[in-house]
Amino acid sequence: MTDVLTGPETVPQQRRLVTEVPGPRSRELAARRAAAVTSAVGSVLPVYVQRAGGGVVVDVDGNSFIDLGSGIAVTSVGHAAPEVVAAAQAQVAAFTHTCFMVGPYEGYVAVCEELARLTPGDHEKRSALFNSGAEAVENAVKVARHATGRQAVVVFDHAYHGRTNLTMALTAKNMPYKHRFGPFAGEVFRMPMSYPFRDAPGMTGEQAAARAIGLIESQVGADNVAAVLIEPIQGEGGFVVPAPGFLPALADWSRRSGAVFVADEVQTGFCRTGSWFASEHEQVVPDLVTTAKGIAGGLPLAGLTGRAELLDACHTGGLGGTYGGNPVACAAALATIRTMREQDLAGAARAIEAAVLPRLQALQERTGAIGDVRGRGAMLAVELVRPGTTEPDAGLTTRIAKACHAEGVIVLTAGTFGNVLRLLPPLVIGPELLGEALDVLDAAVAEHAG
Structure with missing residues (x-):
């Protein structure tokens, strides 16, 4: 012991x-x-x-x-x-809040630098910080719609993305998350997930992706899709691991179609699945990545990280929030990332x-x-x-x-x-x-x- x-x-x-x-x-x-x-x-x-x-x-x-x-x-x-506790205590003694949109501070910038280093891909990246995974996902949709000029968002059976109005629309399960809380945001289209235990025997990831893509093209229209949003391994939906090939096929289709491929790594991120991010298991490089949960050792913090041209397409002031990137949470996140790296x-x-x-x-x-x-x-x-x-x-x-x-x-x-x-x-x-x-x-x- x-x-x-x-x-x-x-x-x-x-x-x-x-x-x-x-x-x-x-x-x-x-x-x-x-x-x-x-x-x-x-x-x-x-x-x-x-x-x-x-x-x-x-x-x-x-x-x-x-x-x-x-x-x-x-x-x-x-x-x-211990390192997280010490970092948070030191930051509390220095200052607890200024609002980054009023008085910025180094911790916020340092967390965004770490997100650029750690998330998949070597392209130029930008980040914004929020309070919760649901906020990160909601802002990913905002960015994708703004950057593409399109409206439709594709999500999947068994998905969970949060409890705000928009993220309830993105979430699949009715009880307890959605029941009698509507009406929900529109232009959200749900497609079949690769679920090996419940799919037809022998269905490959590529076949499951072709099934979903066929429905997207026939029911939504490729030119209307702003974002394809998916958890690389579904969380609340039952830890569903899609068959190999499913995620790469969706990512490839998204890029060919001009849609933004968004990986919701809120539950899978920060070493949880044996890599820094679950997308890495199949060498998938998302356009946008949402993070939260494991990022800050127990303090509330979330991030949206992605291609610089997507996040910078939004007008100044278009993203933000009073508490997003709280300095104490940022200090905890930097200590958490150090701990994950060192250990x-x-x-x-x-x-x-x-x-x-x-x-x-x-x-x-x-x-x-x-x-x-x-x-x-x-x-x-x-x-x-x-x-x-x-x-x-x-x-x-x-x-x-x-x-x-x-x-x-x-x-x-x-x-x-x-x-x-x-x-x-x-x-x-x-x-x-x-x-x-x-x-x-x-x-x-x-x-x-x-």
Whole structure:
């Protein structure tokens, strides 16, 4: 066991339950929450967090949970990573806000320089910073429409791009993201995704792309498409990894057609899949890349990075926002990127895949309830089905997740059908801690799936 120093406290890297889950203090806070917080905001865990470090989250009752969620792929460098904490504290002491549109500062510029270096392609790039992934995606659409003079945006089945009005239109799943929140923004066209587990047997990535492109050309018209927007690996949609060849074919078609190819790397970016960006796995160079989540070690920050001629086509003042590129978040981002580079966290993600994937595949062999095991790096998932079918089993997925939570392991669910268990451990998680978490998952699957 290795303890993690986080500021003034050391968080032991161990799973430890000292009360029932939830404990009395968490139940007390839940009662306060019910009286003050809208029920429209949900939470995965029934406990309330007091502190966290590395790969462990400690609740207000003293229970320690192994974290296989990372706040939905945010704390990739670990909870309260020391370099990130120190950078944020130093910046808070200097100044917390000026608004970059009023008084600019070096941190914003430095983050944009790093984004130019790290995102795929060696072309000249520009960036703008925002608060959330949804904002980055929405601004990508703005840029693509402005630069092309076109309006149509192509997205894909199972996609998730955010909760603003425009990004709800871009998102596929109705409940809970879109239900009764419309009307939504127009000129958004949804196409079939390459989903190997649910596609026709043997369908290649090129064939799946040809299917989508045929529909784009017949139903939208190539000359009307401003942007083709896609997650290189879908996140909330169920960690769907498209078949090889799908992304390159879409990118090639976009360039031939004059459309902007946008990679939504909000969940996949910053070493999560074993490369700095998931687009790199097939040497895809997007015109625009959206980032957030893992960029700043837990502080809210997002980026839009792309070809200089696209971003510079917008008029001065056309992009921005009061808090976008907050100086504290920028300081945290620079420390996060340094940590990822110095500790080779892309390599760590590949090591996590090498350790976890065989465990999940062995689990699949022992139960007929796991229809598919998939993912890359430290972005891995199992899709649960009724044995002998591809029929989604959302109820089983929920029961397994809750069983893990009760035993001190944080796992998340996902998927259009609510039947995917997803694992997003911090990239710094130790092998013993990771192995123990997988033991708990094994036991939960054995108990509930037989």
